[in-house]
Amino acid sequence: MSQSKEQKVHSVFESISTDYDKMNSVISFNLHKKWRADIMERMNVKAGSKALDVCCGTADWTISMAQSVGSKGDVTGLDFSNAMLSSAAPKTDKYPNITLVQGNAMQLPFEDNTFDYVTIGFGLRNVPDYETALKEMFRVVKPGGIVACLETSQSEIPGYRQLFRLYFNYIMPVFGKLFAKSYNEYSWLQESADEFPGREELAQLFKSAGFTRVDYRPYSGGVAAGHIAIK
Numbered sequence: 001m002s003q004s005k006e007q008k009v010h011s012v013f014e015s016i017s018t019d020y021d022k023m024n025s026v027i028s029f030n031l032h033k034k035w036r037a038d039i040m041e042r043m044n045v046k047a048g049s050k051a052l053d054v055c056c057g058t059a060d061w062t063i064s065m066a067q068s069v070g071s072k073g074d075v076t077g078l079d080f081s082n083a084m085l086s087s088a089a090p091k092t093d094k095y096p097n098i099t100l101v102q103g104n105a106m107q108l109p110f111e112d113n114t115f116d117y118v119t120i121g122f123g124l125r126n127v128p129d130y131e132t133a134l135k136e137m138f139r140v141v142k143p144g145g146i147v148a149c150l151e152t153s154q155s156e157i158p159g160y161r162q163l164f165r166l167y168f169n170y171i172m173p174v175f176g177k178l179f180a181k182s183y184n185e186y187s188w189l190q191e192s193a194d195e196f197p198g199r200e201e202l203a204q205l206f207k208s209a210g211f212t213r214v215d216y217r218p219y220s221g222g223v224a225a226g227h228i229a230i231k
């Protein structure tokens, strides 16, 4: 029997967790840090807020949020991979305002209207149904609260898109093999990025999930995008 997308994604992240941070820097040339810094500036996070980081992985965005909400706020990092959460734990230890939770983005274990901010970084393209995950984030964020999403996107610059595809399809999995000894796992990143909608299409999905205001910005020629949506 073939694996479901959810099972496949789960086994990918269970197997690459210990190499994830190193590989993230290699394959994105560390650009993911700049993209996160930009979206954080746009979010203008208020101290004392309550935040959720969905698909938190090794918790880099969770930690940035914890620094911004400060000791009077709190941040929950949620991921379905125990191995990714185990890699996150030593990094989040010194932040008493972070709680790590194992759970599924498709069915968030929280009450409606709980959080001021919900973030999802390079997680949405991994879930079996983007709209269900967006609706779940809409449900748990408070009215007036912000959902912020960083994700790979489709560049609209002619030639650049093809170049990026070439990199993603052929070079990145080889980096995966060289640095993390896992060609198949890193080809999954290429497959999921290929299928993921462009930034306008993603903004429409946010609107179908219930958000009224959606603002987005392309990063690095549109290979990634940062969406900010208000409930």
Ligand SMILES: C[S@@+](CC[C@H](N)C(=O)[O-])C[C@H]1O[C@@H](n2cnc3c(N)ncnc32)[C@H](O)[C@@H]1O
Pocket: 006, 009, 010, 013, 024, 054, 055, 056, 057, 058, 059, 060, 061, 078, 079, 080, 081, 084, 103, 104, 105, 106, 120, 121, 122, 123, 126, 127, 128
């Ligand atoms: C590419 S990593 C991103 C991690 C982190 N947010 C970052 O920006 O580095 C994707 C993460 O999403 C998690 N994930 C994928 N599908 C999920 C789901 N349905 N529910 C919860 N976590 C999921 C994976 O376990 C993995 O840790």
